Amino acid sequence: MEDEVDRLVAAWRRERPDLDVQPLQVLSRVSRLARHLDRARRAAFAEHGLEPWEFDVLTALRRAGHPYQLSPGQLLTQTLVTSGTMTNRIDRLAGKGLVQRLPDPDDRRGVLVRLTASGQLKADEALAGLLAHERELLAELTGGQQAELAGLLRQLVAPFDNIPG
């Protein structure tokens, strides 16, 4: 089956036959697939009344384990946004009753963001829904192929995750 990247590569070979565009075969597909995944995730979360950024914050808290609380600083290192963005997000999640802000008993500058009961429920439901949708997307591949793909991707990602990038 042909995809857009095949067409992209064909166009470059026609216009710039002097260039080796082989890298695009892998990396353009990664970028394009990620865009499609973003759209699919947005649709999956909409079923639970959540935006993607809400899912990111709620699941970071959920993964932290009981009592499901993290500081804004910890949240922003996990979600890779700036502090201003995180302030805004916590405001809105608190407005929806999914998290609450508590003073940090050990640091009076600090704040703790804690998942409410309904926030935890949303996070758990949305995660299950996401996994169901993603399983469908991956049905194109056998289990062995998925494992192989995961391994190859890990090799490409690991340098970014382990060297300060």
Place this chain on the structure above:
Amino acid sequence: MEDEVDRLVAAWRRERPDLDVQPLQVLSRVSRLARHLDRARRAAFAEHGLEPWEFDVLTALRRAGHPYQLSPGQLLTQTLVTSGTMTNRIDRLAGKGLVQRLPDPDDRRGVLVRLTASGQLKADEALAGLLAHERELLAELTGGQQAELAGLLRQLVAPFDNIPG
């Protein structure tokens, strides 16, 4: 080598041992790798004084072949942005002298966006630079592994590219 997704999966297995989080092994790596690639691309383009979105528009025109012109409508289907965004982008690229707006001789509503000589030069330089950087990232893998990875990714992307998504 371990990566962030391994840690993510481990956290979910601890908190939600009832769930099968296998899909994350592939799809979270795709999303995370795409984010890292965006940053790397931004850095590569900055060497040529270009933003990523400028590269996207200029290379779409470059790939169109002589005389390197497309309508705004064609550009927005290729770059997946809305018409308001494309108007804004064309304005700024025209301000930098990289493209020019011409009236469409066949449709008086229409406009043609054409690459200038300096725009074409920028596009060609930036593409070569991007490919050089991407080749380094892919040096983690053998040629055979790259081909295999490309093939697996194609299977996942193709449904999106061929069914209206």
Place this chain on the structure above:
DNA sequence: TTTGGCTGTCTTGATGTCAAGAGGCTTTAT
């Protein structure tokens, strides 16, 4: 104890994007 630097959160102002709609032009059907 006091001083200086550092940390954690929030505020501010600018920017890029989107959704929705306006306006002019073209196409189709009557």
Place this chain on the structure above:
DNA sequence: ATAAAGCCTCTTGACATCAAGACAGCCAAA
């Protein structure tokens, strides 16, 4: 010929994000 419908680009207003800085509280060194 004319009306209705559709298309193409641009404009407008709202919004999420970021970068930079403000401010309060912490901590280490003298």
